[in-house]
Amino acid sequence: MSRKLALSTRWLHGRFEGLRDFFAAAEAIGFERFELDSSISLKLLAGVSLPEGQIPSLEVPCPAHPRTAAARFASLDRYERDAAREAAQNSFDLAEDLKAQTLIINLGRVDISPNLEDALWEAWKKGGPDSEAVQGLQKELIDLRARHAPQHLQAALYDVEYLANKAVDYGLTIGLLTPGRYSGFPLPEEMDLILNDFGDPVYYWHDVGQAQIFESLGLLPGQVWWDMFAEKTIGLHLNDTRGLTKWLPPQKEGNLPLDDLAAHLPEQSLITCTFSAACQPETISEGLQKLRSTFSAS
DSSP, X not given: OOOOEEEEGGGTTTTOSSHHHHHHHHHHXXXXXXXXOTTOBHHHHTTOOOOTTSOOEEESSSSBOTTTTTOOTTOSOHHHHHHHHHHHHHHHHHHHHHTOOEEEEOOOBOSSOTHHHHHHHHHHHHHOTTSHHHHHHHHHHHHHHHHHSHHHHHHHHHHHHHHHHHHXXXXXXXXXXXXXXXXXXXXXXXXXHHHHHOOTTEEEEEEHHXXXXXXXXXXXXXXXXXXXXXXXXEXXXXXXXXXXXXXXXXXXXXXXXXXXXXXXSOXXXXXXXXXXXXXXXXXXXXXXXXXXXXXXXX
């Protein structure tokens, strides 16, 4: 059975004036389903007729509001968590209007400075993955995060309980997203604890490109997410990587494990292509044909 692939509005930002142009270009490429990402504001949504039934997933917060857009669920600040819940409520309402299936949740990050992780990226670019500087920064970052992460877990559990109850009320599922940074929350062991505490409607949403970035930086094997959560995966953000650049369509020399994903991804899982605005329509079209060929055979 062929899977229906969605395109994220991530491709919109910096390329199109608004959602109408994005939908028209995406449909011309061959997409019939879409995902609204967490940068879609009320201004972008204003006056646009969204295709009901064609948007199976939304990233929280959507719609984004300047006051709540940066609020984190796993924060140690109660007022910030309250703002994150307010943003989520707006997303639940929009998802209900669109007859969506799943809200994708980024739980936030651990309270450590981003400077160390930034330095690791720069050292990797200059000296490659095996350089002494990279190996030293890897250890320092892993140790620093491990010291600060436990206090965020309890906050995250309260937030996921809130989200799970809301999801039941709205008839939706929740997909907890792979963090976008190593300082993000949760990493695999934390994700495992959370998912074991909550069954349906809380699942894992896997970002293929981000998992590969973690592996490239020497922080986490990319396969660990798949080994631990394949059966609990409700959706994929599908993008290839080249070096430390992600949000790419399938590349000839990329790292996208398509055959493995097609063989093991649960049948009910959603798939969203997450490409940057720098990706050209022709390249995306070529990648879409490859993706359709792969997943139609699964």
